Amino acid sequence: MTAGRLTAEERERIASGLADGLGYAGIARTLGRPTSTVSREVARNGGRRGYRAEHAQHATGWRARRGPKVLPSPLSTPDNRGRDPAAVDAYRDRFAGMMVGSGLPRMAARLLACLVTTDSGGLTARELVQRLQVSPAAISKAVAYLENLEVVTREPLGRRERYLIDDDVWLRAWLASARTNATWAETAHHGAEVLGAETPAGARMARMGRFFSTVTDDMAGRPSATARDDALTVLAVLVKAGPDATGRAASVLGWPRARVEDAVREAAGPERLTREGH
Numbered sequence: 001m002t003a004g005r006l007t008a009e010e011r012e013r014i015a016s017g018l019a020d021g022l023g024y025a026g027i028a029r030t031l032g033r034p035t036s037t038v039s040r041e042v043a044r045n046g047g048r049r050g051y052r053a054e055h056a057q058h059a060t061g062w063r064a065r066r067g068p069k070v071l072p073s074p075l076s077t078p079d080n081r082g083r084d085p086a087a088v089d090a091y092r093d094r095f096a097g098m099m100v101g102s103g104l105p106r107m108a109a110r111l112l113a114c115l116v117t118t119d120s121g122g123l124t125a126r127e128l129v130q131r132l133q134v135s136p137a138a139i140s141k142a143v144a145y146l147e148n149l150e151v152v153t154r155e156p157l158g159r160r161e162r163y164l165i166d167d168d169v170w171l172r173a174w175l176a177s178a179r180t181n182a183t184w185a186e187t188a189h190h191g192a193e194v195l196g197a198e199t200p201a202g203a204r205m206a207r208m209g210r211f212f213s214t215v216t217d218d219m220a221g222r223p224s225a226t227a228r229d230d231a232l233t234v235l236a237v238l239v240k241a242g243p244d245a246t247g248r249a250a251s252v253l254g255w256p257r258a259r260v261e262d263a264v265r266e267a268a269g270p271e272r273l274t275r276e277g278h
Contacts, residue, residue: 011053122164185212197256206256
């Protein structure tokens, strides 16, 4: 069987196999890879429903550039030695406040901020109770919430457990955000088709779909079509469109009418500015 890292082409084939409903073993056979390689690849990059080849490729490059992770010893020296405790506490509160403003529950945000600003990246429940001055029940509830988000993991430490945050947490958050934007784009485009792109509601959904498609492309590192590119494309079609040029151009291109109208306005912009300049 093939050895070494998966290539971008292999990841595309994995995504295609998942879309076709193939199991991990079936996909692995087409690649000449062990089934475990495919299952780990999918599990690390969004699961069966959330796997995207371009995101997985980006994540692998990021991990390679980051280098091997060195886990701290649970018996390491105390964190934040030689730093101003008041400044560290103030920053931790600010960091937690930022996450609360982003929608994270306050206790979960405080716990996450505590782990992020700890050199070891891991603390026991007892240490968290002492640092945050809350009950063990509050810590347990916050940990369960963060575990569900795949942000915090547990590590056995004798009869106790240590809660850890690793460097991949931000990558996982980025991937989850990219998948969410892709879902918004897909749902909005479908809404434009259902409502009719020529209706105000359909046009609104089409604009929403274009926005989230652009955000998704940017996050995946793919170049997206600009309004000027659209304008040039539409101009080429309008030359031959004849009566009801906008509607026919939309039909030829397979675009919502609102997108064609936006492109026409973009195309008219420079000409209008030239006339006004004279």
